[in-house]
Amino acid sequence: MLNFFKKNVALAWAKKHVQKTGEFKKNSVRNQEALLLSLVKTAQKTLFGREHDFENIHSIEDFQNKVPVSDYEDLKPYIERVKKGQANILWTETPEYFAKTSGTTSGSKYIPISKEGMPFQVAGAQSALFHYIARKNNADFVNGKMIFLQGSPELQENFGIKTGRLSGIVAHHIPKYLQKNRLPSWETNMMEDWEAKVDKIIEETEHENMTLISGIPPWLVMYFEKLTEKHGKKIKQLFPNLQLLVTGGVNYEPYRDKMNDLLGGKVDIIQTFPASEGFFAFQDDYTKEGLLLLTDHGIFYEFIPLEEYGKPDARRLTLKDVELNKDYALILTTNSGLWAYSIGDVVRFIDKDPYRILVSGRTKHFTSAFGEHVIAFEVEEAMKATLEKHAAQITEFHLAPQVNPSEGLPYHEWLIEFEKKPEDLELFREELDRQLRARNTYYDDLITGNILQPLIITTLKKNAFHEYAKSQGKLGGQNKIPRLANDRKIADQLEIYKL
Known part of the structure; x- marks a missing residue:
């Protein structure tokens, strides 16, 4: 009875949520300009805002004339000040978190996540699940066990700013209604040795009723291969109720055939596009290609044609200007204090009603x-x-x-x-x-x-x-x-x- 109630509540929530998202899908262009001007107004008195004359920015064109495209090296002097606990530098307050990532030229990168930005990291993943439930008209998976594999949730703190891997940070924000069914254990997620960690995850999950598994494709392959090797069975034989894989980080397609072979049965796939800088997109229709661009999640987007990227006269296009099936370097302005920031990802649009993208590469790869x-x-x-x-x-x-x-x-x-x-x-x-x-x-x-x-x-x-x-x-x-x-x-x- 409880399981019946739980899945029907999830179905009702999902349908209500999808209905509410209709507004941003229809008004993305208008809402994006309003969002940018709101971000600029909020940050007028910050050090970055004063240096870039935010008080006299009244349009997207003004913004592009006054704020150049930046990368981490450009913003690093500001971030170093923020790391020392200084407020009003890139954003009005110090960040709630720093997501620490590995960089190539900059060493470790510290990506700020503000109090305003953090809820959108979680909301993006929730919205992906709600869209799936509504489209499938089925929420059976909520009654089984789910893997949300993260890096270690142990966070360091400097000047009141908690610092760790994004996935470890997100672990502290998983909704309570999912915590009961969540695997692996907190202690296992804290493990740093990856091979030992996967072995422990297998030990904790191999006899459970797994219905949802989340991770990047290489990790999923490694986990599934070890399970198959241990038990001599396909994954759907071990987990007959496995309904859904949630994945992101790299393109799933080159892994699809291998994954299908390991699974040995039908499992739905949702692809997502999360990063330390924000949660940008997810597959809103699991039966179709393309990820819905989240234009109401505190991020203003610009797009530089890939062939122009790095040139001084490169055009900075907004949503109204993009063309289908053309590659663009993705540029972000966020409610965590990143301004015209080049994230390094390349996207192409496959639909404009609503705006759907594919991640087509990296500017440096x-x-x-x-x-x-x-x-x-x-x-x-x-x-x-x-x-x-x-x-x-x-x-x-x-x-x-x-x-x-x-x-x-x-x-x-x-x-x-x-x-x-x-x-x-x-x-x-x-x-x-x-x-x-x-x-x-x-x-x-x-x-x-x-x-x-x-x-x-x-x-x-x-x-x-x-x-x-x-x-x-x-x-x-x-x-x-x-x-x-x-x-x-x-x-x-x-x-x-x-x-």
């Missing part, structure tokens, strides 16, 4: 040693199409340029760890090259013009990416190995694992 500017979306789609045609499966891959081969023309090297090898690797290689050429005309021109030779595949041993991540101290739920690079720093280290 591309291969363009020969001017081809191949991005993640292109290589992932090329790989997906090739795997489907050759009935193969992969664990992971990395693409890097080989500029100075010992003989012959330069080429793209794809380092691939296969789960299930194709019957004919040479035909697979030719198809992969053909698929990438179809998606990137610059790459095609280089092949046609005999500037590059067709790609070369290096096959890697089982667990190569796992061992590489472990050797770099990057083994864990929030760590991701770039799928492609413009140098050979990762590729050269992966070479030691080749077959």
